[in-house]
Every structure is written in C-alpha cells, then in structure tokens.
Amino acid sequence: xxxxxxxxxxxxxxxxxxxxxxxxxxxxxxxxxxxxxxxxxxxxxxxxxxxxxxxxxxxxxxxxxxxxxxxxxxxxxxxxxxxxxxxxxxxxxxxxxxxxxxxxxxxxxxxxxxxxxxxxxxxxxxxxxxxxxxxxxxxxxxxxxxxxxxxxxxxxxxxxxxxxxxxxxxxxxxxxxxxxxxxxxxxxxxxxxxxxxxxxxxxxxxxxxxxxxxxxxxxxxxxxxxxxxxxxxx
Amino acid sequence: xxxxxxxxxxxxxxxxxxxxxxxxxxxxxxxxxxxxxxxxxxxxxxxxxxxxxxxxxxxxxxxxxxxxxxxxxxxxxxxxxxxxxxxxxxxxxxxxxxxxxxxxxxxxxxxxxxxxxxxxxxxxxxxxxxxxxxxxxx
Numbered sequence: 001x002x003x004x005x006x007x008x009x010x011x012x013x014x015x016x017x018x019x020x021x022x023x024x025x026x027x028x029x030x031x032x033x034x035x036x037x038x039x040x041x042x043x044x045x046x047x048x049x050x051x052x053x054x055x056x057x058x059x060x061x062x063x064x065x066x067x068x069x070x071x072x073x074x075x076x077x078x079x080x081x082x083x084x085x086x087x088x089x090x091x092x093x094x095x096x097x098x099x100x101x102x103x104x105x106x107x108x109x110x111x112x113x114x115x116x117x118x119x120x121x122x123x124x125x126x127x128x129x130x131x132x133x134x135x136x137x138x139x140x141x142x143x144x145x146x147x148x149x150x151x152x153x154x155x156x157x158x159x160x161x162x163x164x165x166x167x168x169x170x171x172x173x174x175x176x177x178x179x180x181x182x183x184x185x186x187x188x189x190x191x192x193x194x195x196x197x198x199x200x201x202x203x204x205x206x207x208x209x210x211x212x213x214x215x216x217x218x219x220x221x222x223x224x225x226x227x228x229x230x231x232x233x234x
Numbered sequence: 235x236x237x238x239x240x241x242x243x244x245x246x247x248x249x250x251x252x253x254x255x256x257x258x259x260x261x262x263x264x265x266x267x268x269x270x271x272x273x274x275x276x277x278x279x280x281x282x283x284x285x286x287x288x289x290x291x292x293x294x295x296x297x298x299x300x301x302x303x304x305x306x307x308x309x310x311x312x313x314x315x316x317x318x319x320x321x322x323x324x325x326x327x328x329x330x331x332x333x334x335x336x337x338x339x340x341x342x343x344x345x346x347x348x349x350x351x352x353x354x355x356x357x358x359x360x361x362x363x364x365x366x367x368x369x370x371x372x
Contacts, residue, residue, distance in 0.1 A: 010327050040280070047285035048324050054289055055330070055366040126316075 001030035001121070002094040003128045004037060004114040009048045015111045016088060021061045022049070023086035024113070025079065025101070027070040027093035034128055037092030037114050039066045045092065045113065070097025076104055083108055119150075136206030136213065142194050144185030149202070151178035157199040239267035239359055240371045241294040242287045243352075246276045248306035250298040252342035257349055264349065265356050268296070275299075277310030284321045284335055291371035294359035295335045296352065302339060311339055331362050 016022055024042050032038025042064050053060035065082055067075045070093035076083075083089050083101060088109045091098035095116040102110040118130040133150040139157075140147055149155045153171035160179035163170030167180040186192050204210065243264070245251055251272060257263060264270075273279060276299035284295050297318055299311035315337050322332035336355055340348045 008327050009324055010329075013328065040282075043280075043282045044285075044324075047282040047289070048328060051285055051289050051330065051367070052328050054369070 001033055001119070002096070003034045003117045003120040003130070004031045004094050005117050006036050006041060006045065006092070006114055007112070009045065009052075012045070012090060012111070012113055013049060013052050016049070016060065016090070019087040019109075020059060021063075021085060021087045023063050023065060023079075023082050023089040024049075025070065025083075025089055025091055025093070025097075026064075026066040027068075027097050028066055029069045029071075031093055031097075031114060032066075034122065035126075037094075037097075042066055042092055045090070067093075067097075070094075071100050073100060073104060076100055080105075083110075133207070135202070135204070136210075137203060139199070142197065142199070143182045144189060144191070144194075146178060146182045146185055148178045148182060151176075151181070155202070157202055159195065237364075239293045239356065240291060241265075241268050241296060241356060241359060242271060242292045243268050243296045243298060244271050244273055244276060244279050244283070245298045246300060246306070246310065247272050247274055249300040249304070249342040250276075250338075250340050250348075253340045253345045253348045254298075256342065257345035260345070262345070262349055264352055267293075267356055268352065275305075275307040275310035276314035277305075277307055277312075279314050279317060281317050281321050281324070284318070285324070288325075288330070288334065288365070289367050290369035291365060291367050293334065293362070293365050294355065296338060296355055297336070298338045298340055298348070300339065301341050304341065330366075333358060333362065334365075 024046055026032065026037045026039060026042035028038060035041060046062050046064050049060060049062055052058065063082060063086070065079055067079060069075050070091065083105050086108070088111060089101060090111050090113040091101055092113040094114060095112065098110055098112045119132040119134055120128045120130045123129050131150055132147060135149045139149070148157060153169055154161055156179060160177055164177040164180060167177050169175040169177050183195060186194055245254065254264065276297055279297060287295055297314055299314050300306050302311045302315070305311040318335055318337040321335050325332045325335065338348070338351055
C-alpha cells in the first residue's frame, strides 16, 4: 500500500495563512491503514488547527471529511460542493488523492497534508517498511519473492555489494541485507542455482527514470468502434 | 499564572479510580482544581479529546491509568501513553506548552503517591503562563 506521514501541523498551518473556510479531506484506503490520513487523523488535525485558530484569533472554519478513495474521481465528485465552498482543501490522502482533487478543480487551492513516503507494508502495529519501488519490471521470480530493487540500498542485481556484513546493510545496520535474505530464501527453496544466473543490467526506462508512466488497457476503454474505413460509399 | 486552575483528569475506572476512592476513604482528596472524567480504560482516550479539553479552557490535562505491567485491559495504559506523547509532540510543534499534558500510572493501593504526584502536577501547571484558550471552562 501507499505509506504516508502527516506533515508537521505548523507547516500545514502556514499554508492556510489568510484562509477562512478550510476543508480537511482524508481517504479511507491506504493512508487510513497506515494511520496517516484516515478519519481519526483528520479529526486530530482538525483539533490541532482549531487550537491554533482560537489562540491566534484566525477564525478558521474547519470542516472534516473522509472519502472512500481520494484517487478516484467518482468518490471525489461526491464532495464537490464542499471543495467548491472551501477557500482551501487540505488533502490527507497520498499525492494521488491530492492531485485528483487539484486536477478536478483547478481553480481551487488544494494543499498536501501528508508526505507520501513509499510503497510498503505494515510490519507490526505502528511500523511500516518499504518493499516495492514500482520500477516497472518485477524480478522476484529469480529472487525468492524478495525485491532487491527496493530492499537493497543500491538496488544490486547480481548478489550483495562489499558492504554486506553479518547479513546487515552497510547503509543502515538495522536493515537486513536483501541479498543475504534472497540467498537464505533460495536455499530454503532448493533454488540456489538462481544465485549464479546472471542478470542483465536493469532497464530503468520502465521506472520513473523513463519519465511519467501510463498504462492503457484498450479492452477496458468504452468508446464506439471506428467504422470510417468500412463505410459504404454512396 | 494566578486565579483558579482547571485541570481535567482522564481517569480509568479500574486501578486509577480505586486509588482515588481509597484516598477519599482515608480523608484525603484530589485538589479542587481537578475535574474527573471517568473512562472504562485510558486506552479509549483519543488525542482529539485531550486537545479539545485544552481548547475548552483546561489549564492542564492529567491522564491516570493502571500500571503498564498490571493494566486491567492489558495494553490500555500503553496506548494512552503513546497518545499523550503524540499530543505533546503536536503541542510542541504548534507552540503550546507540552507540559500541560501528562500521563500517570498508579496501582490501586498507591493513593498517597498519586495525591503527591497530582499536587506536584498542579504546582507545575500553576507555574505556566495562563492558557490562551477561553472555552467553555472559562
């Protein structure tokens, strides 16, 4: 899921300088699960902003709202009037939710309340870790289901670097070396021969390095068939 | 600050409230400035409730739960501690004295110690500048 972290409230308050009607909009999906932008976090931010408003006599009118998925236009459309009525909307969704509102209502000001951090998983209550870089070319068949691109600090493709020591990463000694984990996993699966298989240099053009990516599924697009070339000429 | 203090005490109905009742039974009680809000467990307390109480004009907030190793609901006191710490961070970020909020843990038999801690907390709150919030409590 997408993992985010709320911005410092002082930073959010600064963005709201001079505004009166403020909509706080959260999302019930990823950022709710990582406890950064769901219903509770929207309420918490609202309470803190009301403290600032009362103390500094700012007169902020703060409305709280949480949509099912802020990255989908259908759900955002349901709060269209609230967005139009507000002087500013603070999105507590990830960068996708924030941009969905901003693109749908270009004349309205939408501010990010979260820093979108990474694609990760919950490890235990209160702990999330990165496991995917969305590089566009998944190699986990060869690596025992462990991603060396995201979980190795150097995204090594053919075994560990010289900084791997006692199964730990030299970049952060609390982080397990991805290639040490891959070795153990492949050994467990009796597939250690894959450790000797050479991986070609990665094609980074499929990642963000190749520019903004887009996926088009023509079978899902609803549009009339183009019959211009089969039309009977009179 | 001068004048009457208002301190909201979020207290769990288990060991913490037992300690307060034991104090009353022995002729002692919490200072007048303390206003009790009973909770089934301090783990039920939300960060918003603490901040909303400050906004309503409370000079200080005390959260009293069971000892962490002997919590009636296992992890309630730990959850409450985490939320109190989170509120303190938020208050620091927005330049409101984080010392206005404090977590206390108590065994049901430690009423004297609790009263001592509460009096010290009252003194600390009294030494802070007046709260800028003039909510329902003011």
